[in-house]
Amino acid sequence: MKTKAELQPECPVATTVQLIGNKWKLLIxxxxxxxxxxxxELQKNLDGISQKxxxxxxxxMEADGLITRTVYAEVPPRVEYALSELGxxxxxxxxxxxxxGNSYQSMKSNSTQVSR
Numbered sequence: 001m002k003t004k005a006e007l008q009p010e011c012p013v014a015t016t017v018q019l020i021g022n023k024w025k026l027l028i029x030x031x032x033x034x035x036x037x038x039x040x041e042l043q044k045n046l047d048g049i050s051q052k053x054x055x056x057x058x059x060x061m062e063a064d065g066l067i068t069r070t071v072y073a074e075v076p077p078r079v080e081y082a083l084s085e086l087g088x089x090x091x092x093x094x095x096x097x098x099x100x101g102n103s104y105q106s107m108k109s110n111s112t113q114v115s116r
Contacts, residue, residue: 002051003084005033015043016026016093019032019066020062020066020090020093021038022052022057024046024049024053024057025057025060025061026094026097027046028042028046028054028057028058028061028067028081029048029066029083029087029090029094031045032067032081032082032083032087033083033091033094034053035082036070036080036081036082037081037082038078038079038080038081039054039055039058039081042058042081058081060080061087065081065084065086065087066083066084066086066087066090067082067083067084067087068081068082069081070082
């Protein structure tokens with residue numbers, strides 16, 4: 001499999017998929033579009049995600065510049081994850097996905113009602 005750097009000049013869609021093209025990263029971004037989240041909040045909200053997958057996803061997204069990780073000097077320490085400026089530029093992508101998903105669900109619902 002090619003690295004992110006190798007994909008960039010080849011295909012911008014492949015680059016985007018490489019950065020956010022898994023279920024968990026998309027759902028993490030969906031949550032972070034609303035507000036900053038703490039690790040345990042994300043894990044509880046993302047039903048079925050393991051601690052390792054969440055940790056790996058957050059680290060990868062931070063390394064790619066999509067999210068920021070802020071550690072507050074408190075006892076116990078508090079860490080929050082938020083979208084970076086670059087991550088915020090993904091808002092239109094997720095809004096388009098939401099719009100398409102709503103249309104699809106509506107279409108499927110209408111076709112189910114018609115076939116009954």
